[in-house]
Amino acid sequence: MARKKIPIKKIDNINARQVTFSKRRKGLFKKAQELSTLCDAEIALIVFSTTSKLFEYASSSMQQILERRDRHSGIQGLVNPSIGQQLGSDSLGILRKEIEHKTNEMSQLNGEEIQGLTIKELQKVEELLQRRWTTISKIKDEKIIQEINHLKTKEAKLMEENQKLKQSFVREQRQPYESFTCSSSEFPPDCGCLYLNETKMLVQKTIVRS
Structure with a gap:
């Protein structure tokens, strides 16, 4: 019996789409690794998910492969060498990791891209949520204390005004006599x-x- 062919179209269900993306991405990277090993080829893959999460694979060095690609296509000649030196591969790498880290945090806090995470990654997400919750609880407690102090101050002022009214009333009653x-x-x-x-x-x- 022939295997049913799955139509290639966008998956509407978000959870199913995330699971499929995770599985196929791992399969794609595995095939790239096999091709690099079998044929001694330099391979670089860059993948962005729908939530802008970055995934990449390089058989050697991603930076070296990109530079080789630029030299091959003549793009490097269009770039000012001094500007390229100022940026540097280290700075670009740090910036890329920071963007990826922040993007991952936002996606995980929104409940996205969780299905494909490992136990270790889920523990990191849990720690992140606990830190956020601790910060929120601290701010809430500070707000409550401020509100209590404000109410106490307001109560003291009202009691003082009430006492002044009583004294004024007593003086007015005594004055004729x-x-x-x-x-x-x-x-x-x-x-x-x-x-x-x-x-x-x-x-x-x-x-x-x-």
Whole structure:
């Protein structure tokens, strides 16, 4: 029975696409390695996933193969040699690795490109998420403490204002009696006069003319 031929078209399912990409990429690199070994050929492969993750394979040195390719096609003559020296292979390599690292972090945090990761790589992703979570928790705790301190300050101000209102109310209630004076010569005999005693209590005194 003939094997059913799989149509070559874009895979709609994202998970299935990621799994297929991982398997076929490994198969492609394996074939390139076999071709290099069997035929003593210099081979370089550069692959970008849909999430811009970089994968590359070189039978010797990727930089040397690219330079050889530039010399072969005459591209190198169009580039200023001083500029090429300033960039340097080391700087380009560091920049490339940094871009790849940041791209991988974003893809992994978004849940992409996880299906094809090894256990060691998954542990690194887990550590990255834990560091992110620790940072988020720290910031959240700081925000909560700031909010609590703000509320305490606001409460203290309200209590202070409330105390001032109480004192003002008490003074307004006492003022009519404190300003009132009584003299026995100004009132007729047996006059009932209200006044404040030494303890600030309102009492009634009967004044009797002698």
